[in-house]
Amino acid sequence: MPLEKLWISFYTIVRKDTIRQFRVWSQTFLPSVVTSVLYFLVFGAIIGDRIQDFGEFSYIHFIIPGLVMLAVVTNSFSNVAFTFFTGKFFSRNIDEILVSPTPPWLLIAGYVAGGMVRGIITGALVILVSLFFALPPLEHPGVLILFLVLSSMIFSLAGLINGIYAKNFDGITIVPTFVLTPLVYLGGVFYSVSMLPELWRSLTFLNPIFYLINGFRYGFLGITDVSLGLSVAVLLALTAILVGINWYMIKTGLGLRQ
Amino acid sequence: MQNTPALEVKNVEKTYTGGTHALKGVTLTVPQGDFFALLGPNGAGKTTLIGIITSLVNKTNGKVKVFGHDIDTELEEAKAYIGLVGQEVNFNPFEKPMDIVVNQAGYYGIPRSVAIPRTEQLLKDLGLWDKKDKNAMQLSGGMKRRLMIARALVHQPKFLILDEPTAGVDVELRRSMWDYLQNLTRGGTTILLTTHYLEEAEQLAKHVAIVNKGAIVAEGTMDEILATYQEKDHGKYKAGKLESIFLALTSQS
Numbered sequence: 001m002p003l004e005k006l007w008i009s010f011y012t013i014v015r016k017d018t019i020r021q022f023r024v025w026s027q028t029f030l031p032s033v034v035t036s037v038l039y040f041l042v043f044g045a046i047i048g049d050r051i052q053d054f055g056e057f058s059y060i061h062f063i064i065p066g067l068v069m070l071a072v073v074t075n076s077f078s079n080v081a082f083t084f085f086t087g088k089f090f091s092r093n094i095d096e097i098l099v100s101p102t103p104p105w106l107l108i109a110g111y112v113a114g115g116m117v118r119g120i121i122t123g124a125l126v127i128l129v130s131l132f133f134a135l136p137p138l139e140h141p142g143v144l145i146l147f148l149v150l151s152s153m154i155f156s157l158a159g160l161i162n163g164i165y166a167k168n169f170d171g172i173t174i175v176p177t178f179v180l181t182p183l184v185y186l187g188g189v190f191y192s193v194s195m196l197p198e199l200w201r202s203l204t205f206l207n208p209i210f211y212l213i214n215g216f217r218y219g220f221l222g223i224t225d226v227s228l229g230l231s232v233a234v235l236l237a238l239t240a241i242l243v244g245i246n247w248y249m250i251k252t253g254l255g256l257r258q
Numbered sequence: 259m260q261n262t263p264a265l266e267v268k269n270v271e272k273t274y275t276g277g278t279h280a281l282k283g284v285t286l287t288v289p290q291g292d293f294f295a296l297l298g299p300n301g302a303g304k305t306t307l308i309g310i311i312t313s314l315v316n317k318t319n320g321k322v323k324v325f326g327h328d329i330d331t332e333l334e335e336a337k338a339y340i341g342l343v344g345q346e347v348n349f350n351p352f353e354k355p356m357d358i359v360v361n362q363a364g365y366y367g368i369p370r371s372v373a374i375p376r377t378e379q380l381l382k383d384l385g386l387w388d389k390k391d392k393n394a395m396q397l398s399g400g401m402k403r404r405l406m407i408a409r410a411l412v413h414q415p416k417f418l419i420l421d422e423p424t425a426g427v428d429v430e431l432r433r434s435m436w437d438y439l440q441n442l443t444r445g446g447t448t449i450l451l452t453t454h455y456l457e458e459a460e461q462l463a464k465h466v467a468i469v470n471k472g473a474i475v476a477e478g479t480m481d482e483i484l485a486t487y488q489e490k491d492h493g494k495y496k497a498g499k500l501e502s503i504f505l506a507l508t509s510q511s
Binding site for chain 2: 001002004005006008009011012013015016087091092093095096097098099100101102103252253257258
């Protein structure tokens with residue numbers, strides 16, 4: 001396909017998904033905003049004052065980056081996993097793309113971009129909501145944007161693998177519940193890794209979400225548990241691995257074609 | 259390119275996970291501009307073959323070329339020629355017909371400025387214009403079938419594959435769909451049709467292949483098939499009665 005046609009195909013996939021997200025905004029954008037308000041109320045306004053400050057930052061300032069990341073990660077993941085799975089399993093309208101000349105890598109790019117749109121919009125909404133509770137500092141806006149893009153991309157790619165491989169509805173609910181949520185909560189949303197015993201600290205370094213939250217927190221507050229370069233390197237390596245797995249699955253039809 | 263067949267299938271085999279040998283070395287050729295009927299009982303392998311041609315099913319062995327493009331090496335080029343009307347309704351029921359068809363054009367790289375007027379014309383031609391802004395789930399069975407035809411035609415394919423497009427469609431609508439398909443072949447579109455309505459195949463097709471238990475058991479022009487089997491069986495079959503021939507061929511093995 002010539003470049004212009006590739007662009008049109010990509011734009012079609014992303015446009016369709018984005019319109020759907022806005023059409024069902026109460027199921028896509030609103031839940032994370034409501035959850036974040038509750039977190040800000042409980043950990044910020046209600047018990048935040050009783051929790052010790054993190055260096056020069058109050059507890060609510062400390063958790064804002066993690067809560068934004070929580071929204072970005074879960075929304076990017078579930079958007080792609082759900083839309084791909086329903087297109088494959090229920091309406092089977094994924095065939096519309098599979099029979100077209102749209103190459104596998106473009107299908108991946110389109111779905112992932114759709115997930116990134118939702119993740120980034122939701123993340124931006126959570127940042128907006130946080131302004132009502134505490135005005136977070138913004139030390140490195142470029143780093144913040146980089147990690148917003150990386151996190152939404154990585155978890156959109158992971159969601160696509162889940163959506164492609166899932167064989168029933170349980171298959172797309174098990175991963176977010178039993179894998180994603182523990183990783184997010186144990187990745188340092190509510191605490192600094194320096195507070196953990198040695199063993200748990202070492203295990204946390206195996207959690208990719210730790211690097212996302214770390215980089216994102218650096219963008220907001222300018223503080224970090226590990227070097228920014230290491231975080232970026234780990235996340236880029238993870239992106240490459242997830243792209244490779246997705247490409248292989250779509251190209252060979254694994255989980256898609258009989 | 260003029261003499262290149264629209265479809266060449268050579269020794270195609272398919273064994274599903276679990277061991278079902280759905281296709282056992284199928285070979286057939288569909289010339290450009292042809293109206294080709296692929297007939298066979300349920301489970302004969304017709305839909306599997308269509309799935310392989312359109313890359314929705316992985317073949318186990320064999321070669322498939324669409325307008326000279328090998329699906330193993332030039333899949334995207336091959337797919338650009340094909341429009342598919344599948345056996346099962348497979349669009350998002352929450353989308354509007356207009357969006358379904360325009361988006362399909364997008365996947366083929368057609369800009370919206372071209373796709374929208376083309377979709378409007380197709381929906382008018384197929385009697386769906388007044389339903390363009392309804393949710394697709396609100397359409398009747400026949401309308402859903404026509405919507406799938408509109409979707410398959412929006413990129414103006416040279417090769418249209420229809421897998422039982424008139425299943426469950428009333429007689430009047432079926433006739434109007436026949437007329438529409440015949441007009442397409444007059445315009446140069448090659449059509450591969452599977453159907454259980456044998457009078458439909460007899461009425462429309464120039465060439466026919468009968469597949470049974472994963473193998474082609476008869477192939478030729480409609481006249482050849484009818485004549486050959488008449489001669490072979492000394493008039494056992496009544497002239498023009500494809501149904502009798504079909505039953506004899508598919509119940510023997």
